[in-house]
Amino acid sequence: MSLPSESEAFAVSVENVTVKYRAMLEQRQTMKSALSRLGRNKQEVRYIQALKDVSLTVKQGEFLGVIGHNGAGKSTLLRTIAGILPPTKGRIVVNGHVTTLLSVGIGFNGELTGRENIKLGGLANGLTPKEIEATEEEIAEFSGLGEFIDYPIKTYSSGMRGRLGFAVAVAMEPDILLIDEALSAGDAEFRDKASKKMREIMEKAQAIILVSHGLSVVKEMASSCLWLDHGRVKQVGEPDEVVQAYTDYVAAGSSAAAHDDF
Amino acid sequence: MTTPEKPTITRIYDAERHLPPIGPYLSDTLSHLQFAYQKARLDLRAAHKDTWFGRLWNILNPLLLGMVYWLLVVVIFGSGGDIFGREGLRTLTQILGGLFLFGLPSASLALGSKSIVSGGSFVLNTRLPRMLLPIGSVISSFLSFAPSMIIYVVFHLAAGYEIGFHLLWTIPLVAILVVTALGLSMVVATLNVYFRDVASFLPYATRIWLYLTPIIYLYQNVPAALDWALYINPIGTLFASWQQVLFEGRSPDLVFVGASVGWALGSLVVGALMFMRREREFAVRI
Numbered sequence: 001m002s003l004p005s006e007s008e009a010f011a012v013s014v015e016n017v018t019v020k021y022r023a024m025l026e027q028r029q030t031m032k033s034a035l036s037r038l039g040r041n042k043q044e045v046r047y048i049q050a051l052k053d054v055s056l057t058v059k060q061g062e063f064l065g066v067i068g069h070n071g072a073g074k075s076t077l078l079r080t081i082a083g084i085l086p087p088t089k090g091r092i093v094v095n096g097h098v099t100t101l102l103s104v105g106i107g108f109n110g111e112l113t114g115r116e117n118i119k120l121g122g123l124a125n126g127l128t129p130k131e132i133e134a135t136e137e138e139i140a141e142f143s144g145l146g147e148f149i150d151y152p153i154k155t156y157s158s159g160m161r162g163r164l165g166f167a168v169a170v171a172m173e174p175d176i177l178l179i180d181e182a183l184s185a186g187d188a189e190f191r192d193k194a195s196k197k198m199r200e201i202m203e204k205a206q207a208i209i210l211v212s213h214g215l216s217v218v219k220e221m222a223s224s225c226l227w228l229d230h231g232r233v234k235q236v237g238e239p240d241e242v243v244q245a246y247t248d249y250v251a252a253g254s255s256a257a258a259h260d261d262f
Numbered sequence: 263m264t265t266p267e268k269p270t271i272t273r274i275y276d277a278e279r280h281l282p283p284i285g286p287y288l289s290d291t292l293s294h295l296q297f298a299y300q301k302a303r304l305d306l307r308a309a310h311k312d313t314w315f316g317r318l319w320n321i322l323n324p325l326l327l328g329m330v331y332w333l334l335v336v337v338i339f340g341s342g343g344d345i346f347g348r349e350g351l352r353t354l355t356q357i358l359g360g361l362f363l364f365g366l367p368s369a370s371l372a373l374g375s376k377s378i379v380s381g382g383s384f385v386l387n388t389r390l391p392r393m394l395l396p397i398g399s400v401i402s403s404f405l406s407f408a409p410s411m412i413i414y415v416v417f418h419l420a421a422g423y424e425i426g427f428h429l430l431w432t433i434p435l436v437a438i439l440v441v442t443a444l445g446l447s448m449v450v451a452t453l454n455v456y457f458r459d460v461a462s463f464l465p466y467a468t469r470i471w472l473y474l475t476p477i478i479y480l481y482q483n484v485p486a487a488l489d490w491a492l493y494i495n496p497i498g499t500l501f502a503s504w505q506q507v508l509f510e511g512r513s514p515d516l517v518f519v520g521a522s523v524g525w526a527l528g529s530l531v532v533g534a535l536m537f538m539r540r541e542r543e544f545a546v547r548i
Contacts, residue, residue, distance in 0.1 A: 030458050086542035091276045
């Protein structure tokens, strides 16, 4: 973990990024509601700052664990790095091929089978149909879904979805892997397999950013740790230190929201 | 699989930019067309539309609708010739030819309008150009449209319309229509993110559009004073050209083709710019 100004090869550089959402108080946005709003002349919009002036650099080979209370901006940070959410202010530079594994899973269409989702996931990541054919079995094997791989993913449990999503994401041989709470999805056996795979990715001098509420996972696997608090960087450093500081902070009751995480 | 020598990709996400860099955006889109195609195909399969009955319904639906309009024209208005005679069959063929083709833009808009809002995990979890979703809608619509042309051929032959090289014109005409449909789909896809009732109004708008386009009537029957109506309709001159090729056995008027190409390129550019300018907001809006 270091400031963006350092010249070492970085995988991700986040420079003074602020992300603001427009939260609509109205349930649904329609032309009807837009017209009726004209009459009242009232904007029912509230702004939520999910990230406030966040800067960080993730170096090649770094495994960054991101911790913080619910709503601290962890998932927003991942989505912004992945290029899914636009920053409201600031700039993000990413060096390398990013694969995201976000909590919602890979399901492009719940009616499609696991195998069809592997295919779409591969194409979405820029593989050719031939390359997908070559990796398909490997992915199915890794996910450990057995015959479920040929069932529609709407029949999957959330753990099964998580496993398939992880299997697809790591098979894409990403330079940078973004993971949101994936490890909490699988069972103990799958978790072992997944951590082994993540170590492999790191050995290839690639970078991983993992958002997790499981503090032990972060302590065990991450090489550095970022603590986000209400959208700001609270602390960055050695996982042991940061996790300890976070735990103390929560135990002291400084932030009621943080209790959600235990 | 990726090779070790693959070039490092650097991506920059900058708050100051409203439009993504257009060159890389388009090449990113083009390199993922296979994804859009497979997604369209698999979505059709998931909706059971590639089963035997699904395909049959794709053809039966416009076929039955065509019969309804035909009865309207021939029986109620008493035009279009004797119902059981050759003229009656020709009228039916004219209606079907137009109606089958109209299925392409109307399905594109219907699917396209919902493509982003129902794009769920694609929009929330990938950074791929969102343009792939309306492109997928147009591909789906094309895959549903193509088999209906086989049925049309049967009617074309039965009605005794001319066969010749002029029919090759149908290929560029369909291509122009695909481009127009894509442009308009991107417009409604964007609008529907902001106004969720756009998709609900669309069927009515589409129905009116159908009546304003030379489909259940011939373009020559449009009164001269209303000639401009063909030109302000994005697909008006295209359907007129379609009728010239199929039912008059000749190449279409170049003025018509030119106007159609103009509408196609115009819709594509306007639709694409509007879509690209807004697409980064989609993730927070759905």
